[in-house]
Amino acid sequence: MKIGVSYWMFEGGLEGKKPIEEAMEEAKACGFDAIELAVASEGVLTHQTTQAECNEIVATAAKIGIEIASVASGQSWSWSPTASDAATRKNIVDFTHKALQITQWLGSDAYLFVPGAVEVFFLPDAEVVPYDLCYQRALEAIKQLIPTAEKVGVALAIENVWNKFLLSPLEMRAFIDGFNSSRVGAYFDVGNVLLTGYPEQWIKILGKRIKRVHIKDCLKAQADAAKAFVDLTEGDVDFAVVKRALGEIGYDGYVTAEVLPYAPGRLEHTAKAMKNTFK
Numbered sequence: 001m002k003i004g005v006s007y008w009m010f011e012g013g014l015e016g017k018k019p020i021e022e023a024m025e026e027a028k029a030c031g032f033d034a035i036e037l038a039v040a041s042e043g044v045l046t047h048q049t050t051q052a053e054c055n056e057i058v059a060t061a062a063k064i065g066i067e068i069a070s071v072a073s074g075q076s077w078s079w080s081p082t083a084s085d086a087a088t089r090k091n092i093v094d095f096t097h098k099a100l101q102i103t104q105w106l107g108s109d110a111y112l113f114v115p116g117a118v119e120v121f122f123l124p125d126a127e128v129v130p131y132d133l134c135y136q137r138a139l140e141a142i143k144q145l146i147p148t149a150e151k152v153g154v155a156l157a158i159e160n161v162w163n164k165f166l167l168s169p170l171e172m173r174a175f176i177d178g179f180n181s182s183r184v185g186a187y188f189d190v191g192n193v194l195l196t197g198y199p200e201q202w203i204k205i206l207g208k209r210i211k212r213v214h215i216k217d218c219l220k221a222q223a224d225a226a227k228a229f230v231d232l233t234e235g236d237v238d239f240a241v242v243k244r245a246l247g248e249i250g251y252d253g254y255v256t257a258e259v260l261p262y263a264p265g266r267l268e269h270t271a272k273a274m275k276n277t278f279k
Contacts, residue, residue: 001243001246001251001252001253001254001255001279002034002069002253003032003033003034003255003271003279004032004034004035004036004069004255004257005030005034005256005267006035006036006256006258007023007035007072008038008260009260009266010022010026010262010267011262013038014260015043016040016042016045016046017043018044020044020045020057020060021060021064023035024060024061024066025064027267028065030267030268030271031271031275033066034066034254034256035067035068035069036069036070036071036112036256036258037070037071038073038074039072039073039075039099039102039103040075041079041095047095047098047099047102048098049102051105054102054105055105058105058106058107068108069110070108070110070112070187071099071102071103071108071111071112072111073095073099073113074114075095077122077123078123079091080092080126080129081093081116081138081142082115082117082118082133082134082137082141082165083116083127083137084127096111096113096141096148099111100148100149101148103154104152104153104154109155110154110157110185110212111149111154111155111156112159112187112212113142113158113159113187114158115141115165115166116129116134116137116141116163117129117134117163117165118134118163118164120163122225131164131165134165138175142158142179142184146179146181146184149183150183153183154183155182155184155185155211156183156184157185157187157211158172158175158185158186159189159214160172160193162192167196168196169197169205172202172206173205173206176206176209177209185209185210186210187210187211187212187213187214188203189214189216189258190213190214190216190237191214191215191216191217191229191235191237192214192216194218194220194235194236194237195218195220199245200238200241203245203246203248203249204248207249208250210249211253212254213246213251214256215232215239215255215256215258215278216229216232216237217229217230217231217233217235217237217259218230218235218236219235220235229260231259231266231269231270232259232269232273232274232277233273240277243277255278257270257271
């Protein structure tokens with residue numbers, strides 16, 4: 001497996017302000033094989049980024065000697081595919097069509113997609129969406145995106161996040177299989193699942209549907225997200241078991257660290273832990 005790092009881990013990354021070349025250079029210096037870039041409505045990489053600009057990013061990555069593992073976006077949190085407002089739903093679908101194309105231009109075949117939310121835990125004023133409506137709206141959004149995903153050859157990789165939606169591996173598996181498209185899969189987050197389940201069980205059940213893997217650590221008895229996520233090796237994730245489970249399903253792709261927020265020394269600590277565990 002190749003170890004990667006999320007652009008969001010760098011100082012200014014979550015705000016979309018970190019120059020991509022600087023992030024790549026820092027990632028390479030730490031020993032990461034790859035970086036996961038992030039697209040948003042504002043910042044250094046947006047849905048308006050051109051093919052020529054993407055070509056420059058790809059050339060820079062080649063010069064530095066680092067791969068682009070995937071592209072992520074958190075835009076679905078604020079422009080939710082499951083919002084009651086139809087204009088908001090249209091905005092995120094339009095955004096994602098463009099983001100999928102940008103992912104291809106960047107030379108990757110996986111795009112992290114948050115499919116919506118029953119509740120957004122870090123936005124206390126956000127709408128609470130009934131679960132059945134959330135499910136139906138997520139289905140509708142993804143069906144609109146599949147033609148673009150198939151055209152550009154990029155997987156729409158649905159991440160398990162703290163959205164009170166798709167809460168079991170059986171439900172996630174059925175949700176993905178219902179689209180009958182090889183371009184719809186899972187972006188499995190090891191730490192996110194610890195609140196309600198066991199990573200190795202999700203990995204076994206999702207199997208080949210897993211397109212990419214996020215690595216973070218979590219305290220399973222802590223329901224407060226601000227306190228639950230901790231530096232790698234300081235939580236309750238058994239990474240040896242995770243590595244073995246991934247091997248059993250034949251996964252040999254990128255495992256990308258997403259340990260947030262930025263903190264001095266965190267990048268170096270994460271790189272060392274990732275190399276010790278997955279290399």
